[in-house]
Amino acid sequence: MTPSEDDFSAEQGKGDTLSESLSLAEAERIAEALVFASAEPVSENFLAERLPAGADVRAIMLRLTDIYAPRGVNLVRSGDRWAFRTAADLSFVIRKDDSEAKKLSRAALEVLAIIAYHQPVTRAEIEEIRGVQTSKGTLDVLMEAGWVRFRGRRRTPGRPVTLGTTPDFLDHFGLEELRDLPGLEELRGAGLLSGRIPPGFHIPVPSAGNDDLTEDEDPITQLDLEELGLLTPGGEAEE
Structure with missing residues (x-):
């Protein structure tokens, strides 16, 4: 057939x-x-x-x-x-490694939270939110951990540097994107917000986490990196 x-x-x-x-x-x-x-x-x-x-x-x-x-x-x-x-x-x-990094100080945790929820944010804006000065050492700790980075320059007088979180920040805290950061009710349910919450208090909604610069940010140049101490004159990265 x-x-x-x-x-x-x-x-x-x-x-x-x-x-x-x-x-x-x-x-x-x-x-x-x-x-x-x-x-x-x-x-x-x-x-x-x-x-x-x-x-x-x-x-x-x-x-x-x-x-x-x-x-x-x-x-x-x-x-x-x-x-x-x-x-x-x-x-x-899983047994934790003996060389596990030390816990962050309260100041470092506060700064990290502000950067995560308010990014892009400048150091002056962080200090305004916290009500106290932020030491360079605190920012250094967060950058050495690989959780915070310089994003760009704000288009305002003085052109302050803007800060944001990194992909390693998302990975370490098990987040798919910044919008997965806990909101007010989640923080309260976890016991991280205790006592009486002031009237009008709210948790800002984080951005989508896009690495693209915002309209009021300029990209960081090699000269900026040298000024920030990330590059030596001539373009070589510091050890």
Whole structure:
């Protein structure tokens, strides 16, 4: 019996579907390997450059997220970057390294919170919110931790430097984006806001976390970096 054209088309369709399924599975394996092998969270641009042409990176990563959701290691997103992390409910079984960084001082925590919720923000604006001066040492601690960075220059007299958080800040605190920062009710429920809250008190809604400069910010130049002590004259980074 000679196969009909319909039979041939059906078999060809099955073959195409199987090929697409294998391609998707291979793309998932590649993405999984790239994230697993990296010591730092991996950006979606990095993945897109190494996955088969036309691969839907976000869809692939979300599928892998579902696969790892019930396991001891989860795939988590911070901004546009992905990393494997110990499941939150199993963190208690992981022995902490003896060299774990010391806890931040109250001043450093206050400054970090202000930067996270109000960014882009200048040092003068931080001091206005806190009501006290902010030492350079406090900012240095946050920058050495990799959680705070210089963003740009504010287009106001004196052109003060603006500060913002980094992708490492999101990763360390398990946030996908800045909008995941806790609001007033969440902070109160966690016991972080105790006592009587002043009338009119509110928690600002953080920005979406876009790295693009705002309309009143200018990019930081090499001369700015030298002035800030991040580069030595001539363009060499300080040790």
